[in-house]
Amino acid sequence: MKLKNDLLIRTALGEKVDRPPVWLMRQAGRILPQYRALRGKLSGFKELVETPHLAAEVTIQPVDELGVDAAIIFSDILVIPEAMGLTYEMVEKKGPLFPETIKSGADIDKLISGADAASHLKYVYDALETTVKELDGRVPLIGFAGAPWTILAYMVEGSGSKTFSKAKKFLYAEPALAHQLLQKITDTTIAYLKLKVKSGANLIQVFDSWAGILSPIQFRTFALPYLKQIATAIDNVPVTVFAKGAWFAYQDLEHVDCNVVGIDWNTPPMYAKTWLKTKVCQGNLDPCQLYGHPDEVRAAALKMVKEFGGKHIANLGHGVYPDTPLDNVRVFVDTIKGYSY
Amino acid sequence: MKLKNDLLIRTALGEKVDRPPVWLMRQAGRILPQYRALRGKLSGFKELVETPHLAAEVTIQPVDELGVDAAIIFSDILVIPEAMGLTYEMVEKKGPLFPETIKSGADIDKLISGADAASHLKYVYDALETTVKELDGRVPLIGFAGAPWTILAYMVEGSGSKTFSKAKKFLYAEPALAHQLLQKITDTTIAYLKLKVKSGANLIQVFDSWAGILSPIQFRTFALPYLKQIATAIDNVPVTVFAKGAWFAYQDLEHVDCNVVGIDWNTPPMYAKTWLKTKVCQGNLDPCQLYGHPDEVRAAALKMVKEFGGKHIANLGHGVYPDTPLDNVRVFVDTIKGYSY
Numbered sequence: 001m002k003l004k005n006d007l008l009i010r011t012a013l014g015e016k017v018d019r020p021p022v023w024l025m026r027q028a029g030r031i032l033p034q035y036r037a038l039r040g041k042l043s044g045f046k047e048l049v050e051t052p053h054l055a056a057e058v059t060i061q062p063v064d065e066l067g068v069d070a071a072i073i074f075s076d077i078l079v080i081p082e083a084m085g086l087t088y089e090m091v092e093k094k095g096p097l098f099p100e101t102i103k104s105g106a107d108i109d110k111l112i113s114g115a116d117a118a119s120h121l122k123y124v125y126d127a128l129e130t131t132v133k134e135l136d137g138r139v140p141l142i143g144f145a146g147a148p149w150t151i152l153a154y155m156v157e158g159s160g161s162k163t164f165s166k167a168k169k170f171l172y173a174e175p176a177l178a179h180q181l182l183q184k185i186t187d188t189t190i191a192y193l194k195l196k197v198k199s200g201a202n203l204i205q206v207f208d209s210w211a212g213i214l215s216p217i218q219f220r221t222f223a224l225p226y227l228k229q230i231a232t233a234i235d236n237v238p239v240t241v242f243a244k245g246a247w248f249a250y251q252d253l254e255h256v257d258c259n260v261v262g263i264d265w266n267t268p269p270m271y272a273k274t275w276l277k278t279k280v281c282q283g284n285l286d287p288c289q290l291y292g293h294p295d296e297v298r299a300a301a302l303k304m305v306k307e308f309g310g311k312h313i314a315n316l317g318h319g320v321y322p323d324t325p326l327d328n329v330r331v332f333v334d335t336i337k338g339y340s341y
Numbered sequence: 342m343k344l345k346n347d348l349l350i351r352t353a354l355g356e357k358v359d360r361p362p363v364w365l366m367r368q369a370g371r372i373l374p375q376y377r378a379l380r381g382k383l384s385g386f387k388e389l390v391e392t393p394h395l396a397a398e399v400t401i402q403p404v405d406e407l408g409v410d411a412a413i414i415f416s417d418i419l420v421i422p423e424a425m426g427l428t429y430e431m432v433e434k435k436g437p438l439f440p441e442t443i444k445s446g447a448d449i450d451k452l453i454s455g456a457d458a459a460s461h462l463k464y465v466y467d468a469l470e471t472t473v474k475e476l477d478g479r480v481p482l483i484g485f486a487g488a489p490w491t492i493l494a495y496m497v498e499g500s501g502s503k504t505f506s507k508a509k510k511f512l513y514a515e516p517a518l519a520h521q522l523l524q525k526i527t528d529t530t531i532a533y534l535k536l537k538v539k540s541g542a543n544l545i546q547v548f549d550s551w552a553g554i555l556s557p558i559q560f561r562t563f564a565l566p567y568l569k570q571i572a573t574a575i576d577n578v579p580v581t582v583f584a585k586g587a588w589f590a591y592q593d594l595e596h597v598d599c600n601v602v603g604i605d606w607n608t609p610p611m612y613a614k615t616w617l618k619t620k621v622c623q624g625n626l627d628p629c630q631l632y633g634h635p636d637e638v639r640a641a642a643l644k645m646v647k648e649f650g651g652k653h654i655a656n657l658g659h660g661v662y663p664d665t666p667l668d669n670v671r672v673f674v675d676t677i678k679g680y681s682y
Contacts, residue, residue: 169632172633212607218627288510
């Protein structure tokens with residue numbers, strides 16, 4: 001499918017462009033009234049994830065409504081543990097919950113992995129194919145996965161957590177088991193992402209959402225090697241790595257075989273540019289900035305674009321919060337689209 | 342009261358010492374069996390905070406049990422909003438909860454502040470005086486408070502949160518009100534900390550626990566000016582500022598009138614030393630490291646001490662987790678005490 005708007009892809013590949021492309025993490029979600037209307041009719045979050053034509057529908061909503069330069073397939077990073085044999089529930093207002101968690105080598109042995117596990121996620125590939133067809137080349141479609149450390153964190157902790165101290169304890173107390181589990185997750189993720197590309201994803205983003213709670217040494221030991229494997233294994237499309245909070249590891253990320261690095265809102269653009277000389281940066285407006293006055297949203301968006309000064313994909317530094325005023329999201333998107341270098 | 346062990350104070354003041362002093366954030370707490378025994382007999386956390394002879398007892402427990410180089414008064418940062426008129430509850434396993442939150446200028450106007458508010462905290466000053474008497478100069482006593490931004494975060498959000506997006510929204514949407522509230526908190530905190538010093542605190546630590554969720558600009562606007570006011574107002578004793586996660590603001594913290602800066606476990610010691618040239622650093626072992634094998638705890642503690650290489654107070658990079666094996670805490674403390682520069 002030939003892309004009519006390939007600004008995201010050209011930017012990710014390091015080409016010179018007239019303005020930064022713009023999209024928002026979690027753009028397909030509660031900020032949109034049409035999402036809330038559809039979601040209200042369903043039994044739950046997982047029904048939406050697992051029903052390809054519905055996932056495709058909400059994936060395209062922000063393209064229609066906001067005019068962003070990319071769609072990102074509606075899904076969840078936790079489909080991977082589920083495909084490996086560890087089911088999750090999505091508890092309203094509380095987040096994910098795993099009735100069973102990984103505690104021992106025997107638990108890890110029971111998990112399936114690689115292509116076998118990835119083959120269980122047909123609903124995701126179907127959703128991608130439907131989306132590609134319906135997008136008809138208007139914008140690129142982003143496929144994504146969680147990074148192995150972040151997926152392990154949920155599989156061991158069993159739910160979200162402020163400290164993920166159970167998951168981190170597992171790294172310190174059972175390093176060999178941790179590596180075994182991380183490798184199984186990595187093998188599955190690679191097979192999964194390759195099938196996503198085959199199903200039409202034009203760019204792959206890997207979310208290491210809990211990178212920032214690791215010490216620099218733990219990041220280097222338990223997160224980085226698996227991110228590297230994934231980035232190296234994906235070919236044909238550009239790869240973005242978003243290791244949230246991992247400012248201390250930018251010199252390592254510079255050596256990961258990816259095109260784009262996601263930057264969170266704590267990180268001054270100048271710091272990111274200094275360490276990530278060969279990468280394109282994506283981010284990094286504070287999502288809470290969109291609660292401010294529209295004039296301030298505009299000013300902050302322009303300040304960000306100027307500070308990155310090219311080799312930049314405009315986005316927030318984190319997923320957009322569900323109660324963000326939609327008009328401010330529009331101001332953000334339109335400010336970027338009206339800019340030129 | 343003349344201190345028999347003044348290593349912490351001499352180190353904080355920048356004197357050359359033979360080894361780093363060592364203590365642990367949250368050392369007076371659930372890691373100790375004698376704490377759990379006492380706590381089990383009480384109605385709740387607040388009873389312990391508000392009963393001076395009990396607060397003194399648990400403050401001294403880690404000095405007896407672990408031989409640390411400092412005691413830190415058992416209390417909570419949320420006594421300040423309570424003294425200002427906003428009561429909190431401590432919900433078992435969930436954390437703090439404010440039945441009423443700050444939403445408007447009228448809510449802020451109703452709060453009392455400064456010396457009037459600080460005078461409500463007699464139980465804290467009594468606890469300090471009792472502790473000083475019972476410590477009999479064995480080690481210095483640390484008094485503490487939350488930083489104004491962190492206190493505002495709880496007063497507006499109403500509870501703990503992963504994102505504190507309600508509190509951050511308040512900063513973006515109501516900046517004038519935010520500054521008004523921050524000033525009231527600051528005035529109260531200064532009066533409170535001066536009374537703590539008068540009651541025998543030998544060092545003051547200010548915890549900006551949620552500094553790390555602010556963007557650099559928001560930190561500079563809403564956190565830094567109030568930290569500066571507090572650090573400047575405290576005289577006679579050294580001051581430590583622990584702005585957790587605020588690596589992006591170290592160049593600002595270098596210009597705060599404090600002696601010591603707390604370093605979290607994400608931050609490489611070399612990075613901290615580069616930016617904080619005139620400060621003593623405190624930290625920064627990953628609290629989860631204490632879940633590892635004792636040999637690794639020892640190695641990690643030594644690695645940390647060598648990397649800081651002086652001008653350093655040994656500690657964790659965050660409060661010790663309640664389920665940490667006590668024997669590993671001992672290994673950590675004893676490793677530091679056995680070290681010499």
